[in-house]
Amino acid sequence: NCQCDKCFNKEALARIMLMENLNLTAGIKELSVTKTGALRIDWTNDHQSHYEAEWLKQRAFTEEAKHKRHSTYRLPKRQWSSDHKIAKLDYSFVLEKDEGLLQLLIELEITGAVLLQNTPSDPTAAFNICNKVAKVKYTHYGELSNVIVVPNPNNVAFTGAALNLHNDIVQYHDMPGMIFLHMIKQHTGEGGETTLSDGLYAAEQMREIHPELFHLLTTTPVYFWDIGEADPADNTRVKDFYKISKEPTIKLDISGAVTHIRFNNQIRDSFLDLAVDQVDDFYKALKTYFELIHANSIGFKMTDGDMTVVDNVRCQHGRTGFTGPSSPRHLVTTYLAWDEALCKRRRLQQKCSRNQ
Numbered sequence: 001n002c003q004c005d006k007c008f009n010k011e012a013l014a015r016i017m018l019m020e021n022l023n024l025t026a027g028i029k030e031l032s033v034t035k036t037g038a039l040r041i042d043w044t045n046d047h048q049s050h051y052e053a054e055w056l057k058q059r060a061f062t063e064e065a066k067h068k069r070h071s072t073y074r075l076p077k078r079q080w081s082s083d084h085k086i087a088k089l090d091y092s093f094v095l096e097k098d099e100g101l102l103q104l105l106i107e108l109e110i111t112g113a114v115l116l117q118n119t120p121s122d123p124t125a126a127f128n129i130c131n132k133v134a135k136v137k138y139t140h141y142g143e144l145s146n147v148i149v150v151p152n153p154n155n156v157a158f159t160g161a162a163l164n165l166h167n168d169i170v171q172y173h174d175m176p177g178m179i180f181l182h183m184i185k186q187h188t189g190e191g192g193e194t195t196l197s198d199g200l201y202a203a204e205q206m207r208e209i210h211p212e213l214f215h216l217l218t219t220t221p222v223y224f225w226d227i228g229e230a231d232p233a234d235n236t237r238v239k240d241f242y243k244i245s246k247e248p249t250i251k252l253d254i255s256g257a258v259t260h261i262r263f264n265n266q267i268r269d270s271f272l273d274l275a276v277d278q279v280d281d282f283y284k285a286l287k288t289y290f291e292l293i294h295a296n297s298i299g300f301k302m303t304d305g306d307m308t309v310v311d312n313v314r315c316q317h318g319r320t321g322f323t324g325p326s327s328p329r330h331l332v333t334t335y336l337a338w339d340e341a342l343c344k345r346r347r348l349q350q351k352c353s354r355n356q
Contacts, residue, residue, distance in 0.1 A: 001059075002049040072346060075109045077314075079201040081296040086196070087111065091119040091307065095129055098348055104309065105133075105345040108178065112311035113196055119182060119307045126180035126307060126334035134340035137176040139169055140230070140238035147331040154228035156266055160187075160329075162321035165197050165293050166264040168312050169335065171226040171243040175262065177338030179312045183302040187329040191322030193301045199261040200314050202292035203250050213285040217249040220282055223269035224262070246273075249289065260313045263289065313338070 002008065007017040023045055030042040039051045058065060087107045093100035094116060107114050119125050127144055130136040136143045141155075150158045157163065169175050186192060207214040225244045230237035251260040265286075274282060293316050302308060310317050312335070322329060 001051075002047065003051060003055070004049060007049075074342065075106065075345075077112070077200060078110050079204065080111060080198045081201055082298060084111075084198070084298055086113050086115050086298065086300075086308075088115045088117055091116045091125065091305075095132065098352060101129070101132060102345065102348040102352060104129075105341055105348070108309060108311055108341070109345065112198060112200070112315040114309045115302075116307040116309060117305065119305045121184050121305070123182070123184065123332045126182050126332065129180070130334060130336045133336060133344045137178075137335035137337045139172065139176070139335060140226075140241040140243070141333075142234070142236040144332055144334045147333055148329065149327050154230070155226075160191070160322045160327055162191075163318045164265055164290070165195055165297060165316035165318040166266060167199070167262055167316055168264075168333070170247075170262045170264040171224040171245050171267055173245045173247070174337075175245075175260075176312050176335035178336040178341060179310050179317070180307060180332075180334040180336070181302075181310065181317065182307040182332040182334070183304060183330075184332060185328045185330040186302060186304055187322040187327050189322065189327075191320045192327075192329055193299050193320045194308060195297045195299045195318040195320070196308070196310065197293040197297035197316045198314070199263065199293055199316050200258055201296055202289060203258050203261060205292050205296075206289055210285075210288055213281070213288050214250070216282055216285040217289060218252050219248060220278075220285075221246045221248055221273060222262070223271055223273065224264060224267050225269045226267055244269075249286070258314075261316070262313075263293070263316060265290070311338075 002017065003010075007015065009016055026043045026045040026047070028041055029044045032040045032042075034040055034050065037053050039053070039056065041049045041051070043049070058069075089100065089104055089107075094104045095101075104114055104116075123144060123146060127136055139145075147157050149160055153159050167175070168179050181194070203214070206217070223244060223246050225242075227242045229240045245262075247260075247262050249261065249263055250258055251262070253259045263286075272279060272282070297316075297318075299320075308317070
């Protein structure tokens with residue numbers, strides 16, 4: 001961790017020192033403090049290092065330093081249930097002001113869902129927000145997808161059928177971290193309501209109440225698949241596709257915290273890579289998790305110009321069914337990667353703090 005020019009490139013913020021040259025036996029020959037308050041170390045291998053006090057403080061082996069670093073990495077999540085009131089922001093505020101975009105990204109990181117209002121009817125409205133962050137997450141449905149009722153659908157979303165609570169694009173190993181659901185034209189009759197649920201809250205409930213079923217969902221890989229062809233006239237999409245992923249429903253990190261939820265009954269494969277005597281318990285675990293996200297969900301009917309933004313690896317969304325093959329309901333979906341959103345949030349926090 002020496003910061004001298006022989007060991008560290010300050011412009012690239014990267015080590016020059018190679019791992020093969022790491023000396024595991026070098027010790028401290030002399031310690032001193034410079035006039036500027038930096039710590040100087042003379043090592044037994046005749047190398048000298050300088051460490052600024054603030055640099056050392058940021059990397060101290062203390063709970064305060066660890067907490068500050070963790071908060072930069074990822075903001076703490078706030079779980080919610082059926083009494084939750086989704087945060088609302090004006091679309092223009094988010095698109096035009098750094099403070100608005102930062103507020104959107106922070107709220108999504110903490111609660112997983114935001115409702116943008118007064119969104120223009122342009123199908124690229126979400127695309128424009130994503131481009132302020134980085135770039136949209138491309139899928140075989142294109143950079144954006146017009147979800148409308150079509151005669152020969154290659155996805156049940158392009159029908160009027162009810163959709164259970166689900167995560168989107170689970171057939172991708174690198175599933176999109178964030179989904180923008182832009183309502184251009186809502187169904188005017190009965191149906192078409194949006195449902196949302198905090199899958200993290202349900203997962204933690206399940207861990208506490210049904211630990212054996214929770215363990216099944218964290219250790220049983222599930223196949224998800226999507227095969228089909230796009231409209232030949234649509235040059236923005238992959239012409240034909242065959243996606244398969246194999247991941248557990250609930251993914252944990254090394255500390256046991258939930259990092260990803262992959263729940264989608266519509267495109268979960270009927271092939272089960274399980275022993276026969278495990279099948280019943282697996283379905284019991286899936287049904288139990290669904291009952292929890294359903295019981296803790298919120299529902300509302302988006303109006304024209306509403307855009308619901310959801311953490312797609314945490315929260316599930318769905319809709320109630322609506323009738324009529326000629327329904328004008330028009331929803332546009334656009335995706336964004338969490339890596340880019342987190343990056344933008346950190347940079348905006350730096351920028352906004354400097355401007356205060």
